[in-house]
Amino acid sequence: MSAFMPTQEMSIWEVGNLVISPDAEVSGALCRQALKQSQDYLKQQFDQGVPVDELVYQRATFVDEILQQMWQQHIDGTTPVTLVAVGGYGRGELHPYSDIDLLILLDESVSESPPASLSDFLTQLWDIGLEIGHSVRTIQECRQQAEADITIATNLLEARFLCGVESLFESLQQLTVTNKTWDTKRFFELKREEQQQRHQKHNDTTNHLEPNIKESPGGLRDIQVVNWVAQQHFDVKNLEGLRQKGFLANSEFETLQKAQDFLWTVRFALHHQAGRKQEKLMIDHQRELAKQLGYEDNANRMAVEQFMKDYYRCARSVGQMNSLLLQLFEETIIQADETRQVNIINRRFQAHNGYLETINPGIFAYYPYALLEVFLILEQHPEIKGVRASTIRQIHAHLHLIDDKFRRDLRNRTLFMEIIRQPKGITHEFRRMNELDVLGAYLPEFGRIVGQMQHDLFHAYTVDEHTLFLVRNLRRFSCEEYNSEFPLCSEIFYQLPKPEILYIAGIYHDIAKGRGGDHSVLGVVDAKAFCERHSLSQYDTDIVCFLVRQHLAMSATAQKSDLEDPDVIKKFADQVKTTERLNYLYLLTVADIRATNDNLWNGWRDSLLKQLYHSTRQWIEHTEAQAKSTREKSYKKYQEAMQVLMANGRQQQDISQLWQAYDLEYFLRHSIDELVWQTEERLDHAGEDPLIALRTHNDQQTLELFIVTSDRPGIFAAITSSLEQCQLNVLDAKINVTSELDALNTFIVNGETLESGEIIKALRKQLANTDAVKPYCPLITPRTMKLFKTQPNIEFETNPQQNHTVMSLYTHDRPGLVSAVAQVFLACEVQLINAKINTLGDQVEDVFFITTYDDGALSEEQEEELKERLTESLSH
Structure with a gap:
């Protein structure tokens, strides 16, 4: 942490096989060799455990010697010019490949016509491999530019004389440092x-x-x-x-x-x-x-x-x-x-010029509970700017008082629950408690996840940071000013009887990360202990434990299951049991996804979760007497879509004639809005093959595609290959074949660029030649995707009621993955009826609903062959 301390133990001319007197003239080639050998020498010293500060200063010393040698060879000693190190190099700190910032200081007498040798000097520095950043100024120009630009002023604070006319450097110091260019405030x-x-x-x-x-x-x-x-x-x-x-x-x-x-x-x-x-x-x-x-x-x-x-x-x-x-x-x-302004808060605290401080330095020793009271006061007094530095030091000095006895004290448990129950300031104060190490001291289990990172591309933040982001997201649902951000979440939040239950579940949902085992199971133990310690009722404790145990259940169901299948909704509703639990779980799920990764939340995930929420709530709140069978649900959608289409001016006879070829599955698996849109497209473009229609889906980065073409092998492979070549990610696919052998393909995709014309052109080209489809193979695989390669894990489950097979694929993400899977399906004579594509950072958890060409579930032999071929294809 000290200023420049050049190490004289070794000169750059003594490194490696170079032993040259510093007085001798050396060539650029020798300087280049000396720099290379000095890097090797410093690396060797680093590997041998030499303290890094010595090496950083030594590197600066080596560069000093090179610069001084080059300067002497190019600049006459009588020329009124000075070479000055600035920035990090001015501090004498040089890491192996850091920039070398230089100031060439000119006397006014040569400012109009600097010596030509300066250009040769700088050129040779580049030639020998030094990364130079330089400026050429007079002292007065330095002063003027420092007054106009604080970055230049800061650089000059760290200026260090290297060679040339030293009196010029002293004059610069006098003008810019001693007589400060900037007012200190x-x-x-x-x-x-x-x-x-x-x-x-x-x-x-x-x-x-x-x-x-x-x-x-x-x-x-x-x-x-x-x-x-x-x-x-x-x-x-x-x-x-x-x-x-x-x-x-x-x-x-x-x-x-x-x-x-x-x-x-x-x-x-x-x-x-x-x-x-x-x-x-x-x-x-x-x-x-x-x-x-x-x-x-x-x-x-x-x-x-x-x-x-x-x-x-x-x-x-x-x-x-x-x-x-x-x-x-x-x-x-x-x-x-x-003027010192002091406002008394209570017998322990006061506000000093807007910052909270203890009334005397012994407060925490006398009243340990004040270590938590600090944060409650800040919540209740939003006009206070923060904790005064002297009090922060006192908190650090008294953290040892937060021990088991402190945690058992009823006053402290009550204070902590009061902090959670406050209507405002929860996000700020939990973050401040974490920054000051109070949260990890009071909740040791939280202390263990501080700084804990999961080495993957899915989790963008440490576990503690993710948890605090999640609490922030939950808090925003309660703020009127953010009602338009997530209207449904805000509406549900206002229905919660006890928001603190949600915050507690948020704090504990990932508390067991990094311990080995299932963190949602292990976390329940800690969550239950917290609830019991803080005297929550058994009813509230059960809800908290349910939320911690099942915090991944809603996102997994929404992203991997067919949400139009009544059996899926029934199973999830049986798991959740009550509307109250569903409300808590929905809010926790949305907040969790948004706090995991900045790129994870999108309109597609939003729509899936909303659909699951509404379907499950309807199931829970209505009696079993209400129609819930697949057939009745399909017929209800049929009727509702028909009414909308007729209200739009469509003829019932035209609609009925088109729909005669559709099966119940089509109506079951599509929303009313999709049924209306796709029907109108077919009526308006009758006979067009292929028919390709696009529209935005929920947000501008997501597209819904409707593609109708005559059914034949290779359609899914052709479509996915085209979409991936257009740099689009497939999120969802639904495929129905009518009795007239038209394939109705519905795809949800997203990507950086969504040029409709290019997408349609690529699809038409590929669909015109389905016999020659190849999976998309990019020339360059992103660097991060190369790090997390895993063997594909493929699992099968047969649905006897619906006579299809559900294939789950877990593997590392890569460009062209879906089209590669489609190609294997084609080779194994497997047809897709539905797909859920779920990418989680570097990994994918995709679900494919598949049948044989005869519309039946796959046999064990067919499953084994498909698994073998997929493993071979995806392991490359």
């Missing part, structure tokens, strides 16, 4: 604003799947912001200076020092692994980094998950210290001349 405000904007670009969270080591919240930039403000205001070069001034306690300094060492180690290793400047900790680098840094798999967690947990906890501690120090700076810099 304004500098602080802009740096804080910059940080807020930077954090927002990274979703304001440390715990993302692929964090940026420098720029993400809790990254190295957060440490640098503190250093910059300290330099500008306190004239100290580093955090050691802040410790000496009393702004940092010894433990806080050690925390930041340890965090920087860890982040530097990861960054150093990442640069070498990537072979270039790389700041984003991409998932395909994480495994190798974990191995390189000494992590090993154990029974419950992969090495990479252990490594990333340490990373997230490190970033979390940086974020905590950054927040604490910036608040202290605000008091010292911004509020220094303001």
